Amino acid sequence: MRLILLGPPGAGKGTQAEILREKYNFFHVATGDLLRETVKKETKIGKKAKRYMEKGKLVPDEIVIRILIGELKKLENFILDGFPRTKKQAVDLEKELKKLEKPIQSVLYFNTCDEISIQRLAGRRICEKCGTNYHIENRPPANDMKCDKCGAELIQRKDDNPKVVQKRLKVYKKEINPLLEYYRKKGIIVELDGNKKAKEVFREIREKLGIDDLHKVKQGNRKNKKVS
Numbered sequence: 001m002r003l004i005l006l007g008p009p010g011a012g013k014g015t016q017a018e019i020l021r022e023k024y025n026f027f028h029v030a031t032g033d034l035l036r037e038t039v040k041k042e043t044k045i046g047k048k049a050k051r052y053m054e055k056g057k058l059v060p061d062e063i064v065i066r067i068l069i070g071e072l073k074k075l076e077n078f079i080l081d082g083f084p085r086t087k088k089q090a091v092d093l094e095k096e097l098k099k100l101e102k103p104i105q106s107v108l109y110f111n112t113c114d115e116i117s118i119q120r121l122a123g124r125r126i127c128e129k130c131g132t133n134y135h136i137e138n139r140p141p142a143n144d145m146k147c148d149k150c151g152a153e154l155i156q157r158k159d160d161n162p163k164v165v166q167k168r169l170k171v172y173k174k175e176i177n178p179l180l181e182y183y184r185k186k187g188i189i190v191e192l193d194g195n196k197k198a199k200e201v202f203r204e205i206r207e208k209l210g211i212d213d214l215h216k217v218k219q220g221n222r223k224n225k226k227v228s
C-alpha cells in the first residue's frame, strides 16, 4: 500500500506513520526528517534548507523533490509524511510514480483545529539521537527528559517555537485547499478527525483503510525502517 499523510503541523502525521510502520511494515518517508538530516550534515543544500525551515517557510520544491525521488525508487510500499505540500509537488510526484508504476492508493487527511496543533507542538519533545517523538502531557517519557528507547536527551524542535508555529500554520492554510481539491477529484481522500486521541485516530485509519492485525505489507528483502 502507498499512502500520503496530509495535515497541519502537529496533526499527528509522524505519530500515526510510526504506528503504521511498526504494526504493518510500511516504510515511513518523512520529508521533514530527510531535510533535518541534510541540515545536520551541513552540506550546501542543508545550509540552504535550514534558512527556510527556521522561518517556518517551505523549502523550494526542487530541493525536496530531488531528496525524495531517490528514496521512492527503492521502495514498494511507503507512507509519505509531509509530502506533497504544494500542488506542484503533487503533480511532480504523480509523474514520477507513474514512471515507476507505483500509484498512490489513499491520501489520509488529518483534519485538525489550530488550538490542538498549537498545544501539541508546544509540548512536543524529540530524542536528539534516535528521533523518538514525545509530548510532555500526552505522551511523556518514563524518565524525566530522557528517551525511553536510547536514554539520550529530549529536545524541542527549533521550529516549534510559537512564532514559527504561527508561520507554519499560515503556510499550510495557503497550500492545503488546492491539494485537497486535487486528490478529491481523484477520489482517494480519506478524511480523519485529527483532534482525537492517537489511539482513536489509529482506529479510524484501520477502519477506513480496511486493514487488520494480520495485514503486513511486503517489502522484498529490505528491512522495515524509517527512511531518513
Ligand code: AP5
Binding pocket: 007, 008, 009, 010, 011, 012, 013, 014, 015, 016, 031, 032, 033, 035, 052, 053, 056, 057, 058, 059, 060, 061, 064, 081, 082, 083, 084, 085, 089, 120, 121, 123, 124, 125, 133, 134, 135, 136, 138, 139, 159, 168, 194, 195, 196, 197, 198, 199, 201
Ligand atoms: P515537518 O517535519 O513535516 O513538519 P510539519 O508538517 O509541520 O508537521 P510536524 O512534524 O510538526 O507535525 P506532525 O503532524 O508530524 O505531528 P506529530 O506526530 O509529531 O516539516 C518541517 C519543515 O520542513 C517545514 O516547515 C518545511 O520547512 C520543511 N518541509 C518538509 N516537507 C516539505 C515539503 N514537502 N516541501 C517543502 N518544505 C518541506 O505530533 C505532534 C505532537 O503531538 C507530538 O508531541 C505527539 O506526541 C503529539 N500527538 C500526536 N498525535 C496526537 C494525538 N492524536 N493526541 C495527542 N497528542 C498527539
Ligand code: MG
Binding pocket: 013, 014, 015, 030, 032, 081
Ligand atoms: Mg512530523
